[in-house]
Amino acid sequence: MALSNITLGQYYPTDSAVHKMDPRVKILLLIALIVAIFLAQSLLAFLPVAAYLLLAIRLSRVPVRMMIKSLKPLRLIIILTFLLNVFFLQGETPLVDLGFAVIKKEALLTAVHYSLRLVLLVLGSSLLTLTTPPIALTDGLERLLSPLRVIRFPAHEMAMMMSIALRFIPTLLEEADKIMKAQTARGADFESGNLIARAKAMVPLLVPLFVSAFRRAGDLAMAMEARCYHGGEGRTRLRVLKCEKRDYIACAVTALLIAAVVLAGLL
Amino acid sequence: MQVTLDHVTHTYQAGSPFQSVAIKDVSMTVREGEFLALIGHTGSGKSTLAQHINGLLKPTEGRVLLDGKDIHEKGFNKKEVRQKVGLVFQYPEHQLFEETVAKDVAFGPKNLGLSDGEIKERVREALAKVGLDPAAMEGRSPFELSGGQMRRVAMAGVLAMRPQILVLDEPAAGLDPQSREDMLQLIFGLHSQGTTVVMISHSMDDVARFATRAVVMAEGAIAMEGTPEEIFSHAEALEKMGLDVPSVCKLGMRLRELHVPCPEEMFREDQAFETLLKLWKGEDAHGAQ
Numbered sequence: 001m002a003l004s005n006i007t008l009g010q011y012y013p014t015d016s017a018v019h020k021m022d023p024r025v026k027i028l029l030l031i032a033l034i035v036a037i038f039l040a041q042s043l044l045a046f047l048p049v050a051a052y053l054l055l056a057i058r059l060s061r062v063p064v065r066m067m068i069k070s071l072k073p074l075r076l077i078i079i080l081t082f083l084l085n086v087f088f089l090q091g092e093t094p095l096v097d098l099g100f101a102v103i104k105k106e107a108l109l110t111a112v113h114y115s116l117r118l119v120l121l122v123l124g125s126s127l128l129t130l131t132t133p134p135i136a137l138t139d140g141l142e143r144l145l146s147p148l149r150v151i152r153f154p155a156h157e158m159a160m161m162m163s164i165a166l167r168f169i170p171t172l173l174e175e176a177d178k179i180m181k182a183q184t185a186r187g188a189d190f191e192s193g194n195l196i197a198r199a200k201a202m203v204p205l206l207v208p209l210f211v212s213a214f215r216r217a218g219d220l221a222m223a224m225e226a227r228c229y230h231g232g233e234g235r236t237r238l239r240v241l242k243c244e245k246r247d248y249i250a251c252a253v254t255a256l257l258i259a260a261v262v263l264a265g266l267l
Numbered sequence: 268m269q270v271t272l273d274h275v276t277h278t279y280q281a282g283s284p285f286q287s288v289a290i291k292d293v294s295m296t297v298r299e300g301e302f303l304a305l306i307g308h309t310g311s312g313k314s315t316l317a318q319h320i321n322g323l324l325k326p327t328e329g330r331v332l333l334d335g336k337d338i339h340e341k342g343f344n345k346k347e348v349r350q351k352v353g354l355v356f357q358y359p360e361h362q363l364f365e366e367t368v369a370k371d372v373a374f375g376p377k378n379l380g381l382s383d384g385e386i387k388e389r390v391r392e393a394l395a396k397v398g399l400d401p402a403a404m405e406g407r408s409p410f411e412l413s414g415g416q417m418r419r420v421a422m423a424g425v426l427a428m429r430p431q432i433l434v435l436d437e438p439a440a441g442l443d444p445q446s447r448e449d450m451l452q453l454i455f456g457l458h459s460q461g462t463t464v465v466m467i468s469h470s471m472d473d474v475a476r477f478a479t480r481a482v483v484m485a486e487g488a489i490a491m492e493g494t495p496e497e498i499f500s501h502a503e504a505l506e507k508m509g510l511d512v513p514s515v516c517k518l519g520m521r522l523r524e525l526h527v528p529c530p531e532e533m534f535r536e537d538q539a540f541e542t543l544l545k546l547w548k549g550e551d552a553h554g555a556q
Binding site: 099175178179181182183184185186187189203204205208211212 | 319321323346349350353354356359361362363365374375378379408410424428524
């Protein structure tokens with residue numbers, strides 16, 4: 001069935017050092033990496049960024065194939081960025097005359113710069129989601145956002161909602177798959193027909209799915225209450241996040257990266 | 268009409284790091300008119316196997332034959348398989364969706380493209396078959412019924428397609444004792460009227476009572492196959508697979524341990540009754556001597 005192909009998030013389990021890093025550190029380092037990418041004003045400055053990313057990918061032992069796959073959904077935007085910049089930017093030094101347009105050297109450089117920036121941004125954030133389970137991510141986010149409690153930002157509730165949503169997506173997918181199969185067994189057809197016919201065909205899937213989602217939500221609320229859940233106040237955690245040596249090393253390497261990028265800009 | 272699985276292997280999420288082989292090189296035939304029980308531990312591949320019988324799942328390797336014709340071959344009408352082989356999932360009441368019972372039961376026949384009159388007739392017939400009063404039920408919302416009634420409505424939805432083979436995945440799971448017995452009697456009744464039944468069950472007592480043949484699955488392969496008598500005579504092997512024998516078999520084993528003369532081939536309630544009656548009378552006679 002089509003639904004079984006959907007993998008949630010894109011967590012790719014290996015037991016590398018990158019996987020074992022503190023999710024808070026990983027999120028902060030991703031922000032630092034994004035800053036570095038935007039600081040890089042020349043192609044030369046991209047070299048340290050690319051080297052940094054390659055090293056991180058290598059260390060994570062996530063297959064390159066998976067990394068490339070993460071670029072796929074954005075390929076259209078990347079290609080468009082490149083083409084628009086190449087053809088519509090002004091420049092002085094003509095490079096190639098295609099007949100209908102003249103490609104200028106400056107335009108080409110900017111186009112490469114912008115599309116490379118996009119590629120690096122996507123690769124960087126994919127590395128985070130590929131090496132961090134969704135639950136660890138929300139956990140890290142909660143801790144990072146918790147200082148905002150001062151301005152009454154409900155960090156814990158947000159994180160709890162995200163964890164529950166993430167936790168139940170596979171369950172609901174499984175449920176949807178099962179209902180879809182059950183209706184297919186009764187001769188339902190989810191795959192052919194025009195848009196309206198297909199939308200109508202979703203009713204036998206969506207109604208039972210909503211019914212079961214509400215039932216599950218009710219059960220879950222009951223189970224949480226039964227275990228005296230009352231929000232984040234005073235809660236201890238199962239997995240205490242702790243920075244270790246590898247986290248400090250990663251921070252140091254990232255600081256070096258930013259320095260290198262700034263230096264490359266000065267050259 | 269019979270369905271044959273020919274060296275069927277099914278792998279979930281093939282090619283991804285999460286791939287898992289659910290069934291491996293399984294060959295078996297569902298014979299016309301039989302009551303076949305599929306037994307196995309959770310995760311042994313019973314449900315996956317069942318979903319191959321009506322073509323919901325496509326084998327990763329191997330073929331599924333309906334009367335000798337490959338159902339996954341190009342040009343084979345899938346709807347024909349779906350009509351001939353009805354599949355009732357576990358907790359089928361979770362797939363109800365229409366406003367009224369009648370509309371829900373009509374979903375299958377409608378998908379077959381039947382005329383309104385024909386559909387109406389089939390809905391009535393199917394509801395009556397599952398022991399619900401069509402006149403009283405048709406207009407009600409399926410969501411206001413009791414659990415047992417909802418399951419009957421869901422069953423009627425499959426029966427309305429008039430399948431020749433009925434595949435049921437634990438049809439009695441989660442029902443109270445009375446509804447459970449009603450459900451089993453209903454299935455047995457359908458079988459006596461000529462429907463071929465394939466039933467997944469965890470209750471060995473039910474298997475012993477109703478099945479004409481049983482297939483035991485373990486780790487994605489067929490571990491044993493035969494009549495319930497044959498299967499349950501291998502109590503130790505079943506236990507190793509994490510499976511049970513009917514409670515009557517256990518009674519027999521306990522009695523034999525105590526050197527009470529009790530026949531090996533006792534695995535149904537009625538047989539136990541006869542044996543115990545004989546023993547009772549025999550002892551009486553013994554005591555009178």
